[in-house]
Amino acid sequence: MHGLVFVTWEKYLTERFGSDLLNEYRHAIGEGIGETPLTSRVYSDELLLAGVGAASRLTRQTPDTLLHEYGRYFMLNGLISRLCAYLLNDIHSARDLLLAMSKAHEQMAYADEQVTPPLFGYAAMPNEPNGLYLTYDSPRKLCPLLIGAIEGSAERYGEQAQVFEQTCMREGAPTCTFAIRFMRPSSPSRQTGALGGGLSQPSQVAWQSERWEAQRRLADAVYAILPDADGVTLSEAQRRLRATFHDLDEAARPFIVLEAINQLRHAGWVASSANEAGDALGSRRYWRAPRADGEKSAF
Numbered sequence: 001m002h003g004l005v006f007v008t009w010e011k012y013l014t015e016r017f018g019s020d021l022l023n024e025y026r027h028a029i030g031e032g033i034g035e036t037p038l039t040s041r042v043y044s045d046e047l048l049l050a051g052v053g054a055a056s057r058l059t060r061q062t063p064d065t066l067l068h069e070y071g072r073y074f075m076l077n078g079l080i081s082r083l084c085a086y087l088l089n090d091i092h093s094a095r096d097l098l099l100a101m102s103k104a105h106e107q108m109a110y111a112d113e114q115v116t117p118p119l120f121g122y123a124a125m126p127n128e129p130n131g132l133y134l135t136y137d138s139p140r141k142l143c144p145l146l147i148g149a150i151e152g153s154a155e156r157y158g159e160q161a162q163v164f165e166q167t168c169m170r171e172g173a174p175t176c177t178f179a180i181r182f183m184r185p186s187s188p189s190r191q192t193g194a195l196g197g198g199l200s201q202p203s204q205v206a207w208q209s210e211r212w213e214a215q216r217r218l219a220d221a222v223y224a225i226l227p228d229a230d231g232v233t234l235s236e237a238q239r240r241l242r243a244t245f246h247d248l249d250e251a252a253r254p255f256i257v258l259e260a261i262n263q264l265r266h267a268g269w270v271a272s273s274a275n276e277a278g279d280a281l282g283s284r285r286y287w288r289a290p291r292a293d294g295e296k297s298a299f
């Protein structure tokens, strides 16, 4: 399972139960100092399931309660808004986000073959433009996490979601199926949460979208200069950016270029050598991942 899940899981435990609990949790799962999870790595599914079991014992909450809460937290926390900006920022409703997630999760596996993301299928709900039937298939059977993520997506856009699980893999069904209805409250008490969730003033929304446009221009430029195989280091990527896009001021700042690479990585568009033995940030290589839709390049 992708490191982003492990990092946000520990963030959730800390914010929900406090740092003492997190320390007990790390002790319980044998996670030493310096072994905290990284978003750039992939870890075993067993580690996550053992972690949920340990957290359940320590917090006296059922595993499903924790997974549900965590799914909601996943969609609303700032790290996801930042790292998954490439996936999130051009989408303006929970239903559209859910519809985009099948391809988006599939693409993640093209960036890293150790990632085995969930499979989603969709069907329209007759006479219900805001409704949707969803099927979910994953060997991990994390349907409470999925329900939390759908509710969190709705909250992200100032909406509400009603989610009914109709069949469940845990009860022997081949897939979980859901009937989902999204509702937007009639009073416009919230502005769009598309760029990070939460309440935003119109001036803030305008500022956020300008900022995102600049970030996206940089990410598009980075994608354009990356090779399709072998990969280049961060400093070589910077050199290529400067040589190709002469007026791109951001190219001079490694941290900002790295942020753009990370956004592309979390959309599954860029692969890296982060999981190879001896990995270090300075020598880590990046290249374009194959595209799930078969296209050669987006630009």
Ligand code: HEM
Binding pocket: 001, 002, 003, 004, 005, 080, 083, 084, 087, 088, 097, 098, 101, 105, 108, 115, 116, 117, 118, 138, 139, 140, 141, 142, 145, 146, 149, 150, 153, 266, 267
């Ligand atoms: C409507 C929105 C979303 C839903 C319903 C959803 C659902 C899920 C579920 C249920 C899983 C658990 C894996 C499993 O069941 O096997 C998962 C994994 C994951 N999701 Fe999402 N997700 C959503 C949005 C996102 C976004 C915006 C990102 C941003 C990058 C993301 C990144 C991931 C990653 C990296 C994994 C781990 C994949 C793996 O290692 O197998 N998801 N998602």
